[in-house]
Amino acid sequence: MGHIGEDGMGQRPKELTPHASPLHYLGAEMRAWRNQRGLSLGKLGQAIVFNSSYMARVERGDQAPSPDLVHAYDSALGASGALIRLHESITQGASLEALRARHVSNPGPHVSKSPVALADESGIQAPSEEGLSVPVRTDDGRIIFVSLSRRALIGALGAGAAIAAASDLPAAATAARRSSLSASGANPIELLQATRRVLIDNDNRFGPTQVIPVVQQQIAAIKELRADLRGADRRQLLQVQTQYSELCGWFFQDLGDFRAAQHWTREALETSHMAGDAELTTYILARRSQLAGDMRDPIEAVDVAEAAEGHAAPRSRLAAVAATYGAHGHALRKDVTMTQRAYEHALNLHANMDPDPSSPWGVWLDTAYIEVQRAHSHAVLGNHHGAAEGFRSAIGRLPAGYHRDRGVYLAREAVALANAGEAEQAASVGLQALSIGEETGSARINRELAQLDESMNQWRTVPSVADFKDAMTEAVLRQA
Template sequence: MGQAPKELTPTASPLHFFGAQLRELRETAGLSQAELGRVTLNSADLVRKIETAERAASRQFVDRCDEVLCGGGMLRRLWPLLERERELRSTIADQRDHGTLGPSARAEDRLVLDWLLAHNAGDVGPEPPQLDLATHAAERLMRFREVDHLQGAGRTYPEVADVVRRDLQKLSQTAPSVAIGYLELAGYEAVDLGADTQARGHYLRALEITTRTGNRLYGGYLIGVSLAHLALHGGDARHAIRLVNAGLRGVADCATPAVRAAIQVVAARAHARLGDERASAAALHQVDVDLDRSRPAEEPEWIGYFGPADLADEKAHCFFDLGLHDRAQDEAATAIGLLHPSRMRRLAIDSSLHATSLARSGDLDRACAVAHEAIDYTAGTTSFRSAHRVTMMLAELHPHATIPSVREVNDYARTVLADAPVSLADLPG
């Protein structure tokens, strides 16, 4: 008697979801693992390991299986997510094997420490008068941010990165706040394209400029929000907490309430990821207290984005990670209701979270209805992050694939999301 196939948890990671999809397509085609191995020029053992998420598939394997199994692009769409997962696992394994931080993490720690020890406490003084280059760059930066918020990073990252490559040195001298703004946006967009290493590089260059120019408050934001969110995005919640604490300590004498709240909410997310409901609730309470004290006229302009919709989004993620699905669904619905219809990336992410939470709590009819909306929003973006979220939403629905409403969602996703999610490797330059 043959050995029963190993059970998969599609929601555990993109590797598990890919394995489940591959097994389903292979069995539908009536092929054994050995037969699929022969037609793809691989061993049966490799097919088995990929199906059980023990090995990451190569691009060639993914393309060949999609073709042989008539996947209609289903497997190819998962390749960028598999590649990011492979890179994350490689980084974690390297740190475990060597018992130390990698070069990029050591550089991050050094620059954070440099910032903490800098004597120029307080906020930045007046900048030099902006030259024509800086004025033009500042105007373009505003437009880039608008497009990024609307549709995701794929539309603007090549141009943003080109400005950084070509003009950063001059901008850091004549208009350091503009230079920092470009680097922060480039980092945020790199995250949106699944390129965590590039994102960290952009953020650290921005931190160097804030340290040199004395822009203490923005330095704290970069550490406690940008870099901490990046750590959370990479699965290291404990490091995110360390970065939050460093950011808060460094701006203790100059932080405004809204900036403190934006940093504290990352702590709430990290504690929730670790399953610490009490610590997450305490951080969220402090966020609410700070926001009640905040006066827009007294806040820096760059923190103006952090409003009720963003707070509801962050709370929804906290409650989801804690398994408090009624509260997660309420906050996700609040965030979606407050967002402007043009904010497709944020709507895609929050709708995916909402649908995933509904599915996890057993409300499949509502989950499928919201899943349709998430798919539509994602189709309007060029955002790896949105595609990742909607993929994991589909993974949550995968165990119920025989239910007509779920089957219809899967068919709709295959039709509407025919192309693979955009990633940094797809973009020019």
């Protein structure tokens, strides 16, 4: 998706005017960080999946950046929150003079120090410690982003977020926070679990970009709290840390950052062993198989799924979960017979499982979920009509709150329809998916739509297809 930028072919980049306005100042800082890392607009654009022409306009100060773009720059270039804090100051109305004064009096890591490679581990750290832009739906149905202070964020997420706020305080303040929690009778583990549920709900509505920093702050807070606990309490806190790390891995997986997803999923697997929770370990193994499937690694997907099924208790729900993800691995190997057998095996495990109402893992698994995974495998195997029918059926069964998942299924249905030669219907479904993709920022939706856009080139003169391609172009330019 990355186009050749103004500095991508040896052309002299346009001189910037950081003194002209706060937006020009921000654009100049974004270019400075990029140049320090030795990256062209095109190369950075490919890495963070943004249009390089749009990035160039932002760097020149000709267009305001979306929060997603600033977060992507900051994470990929290792700016440690500097660009995010600058952007938040601008959205809060800071003057150019105030920005300069703040830059001088409160210097963060300068671009000339501590070089960070684009793929370095620092790219998966929490980008901001001072605030967060959260999505809010207005009365007329639009989604806007409002910057909240820590205090407002704590109020918005509930008392559980107070634990995250404690994670970056000095040791004495952290100890006082722990003492306050104990004195009030608050249970930190219950608060963390409640906050995790809020984050999961917010993710499906708006996508993971806005909640990843909060999840990482919670993980840092849990590590602080572990220092004061022993025995069963400490093991329970390790279980909660495992759940947060797995959630962080899922958010990065949805963003398409598979390297970060692997990092957090591996961390979840390690802490599950420390917690001594065999069921949680089995669930993480199953999730690793799903991640391998998204990365189109068939051997890993099959082998890890078989390991997870082997660890699962007989007739457990987790055995069926693992078998479902392993089935897609066989599809990636283009083995039609084994794929069919594997899905029948998963359905049989599900039909004969002994549901444990006390187990929180894989509660979403039902025959509809297995069938939508089969539809995904149909698409890989070239059965495009079967895939489209499967996704259409899955969309009709989704609960109302599964906004992002609906977008994923719509996008995959549209791709299947296009591959089946149903261009007009594919364009109509693709437009629905595009709307959800813009709202949630889901890379899974965007990857499918990019594939759809390319496959529709042969029908570009069809009016409905032309409308879809125009909408795609506008969405790439907006990037918000």
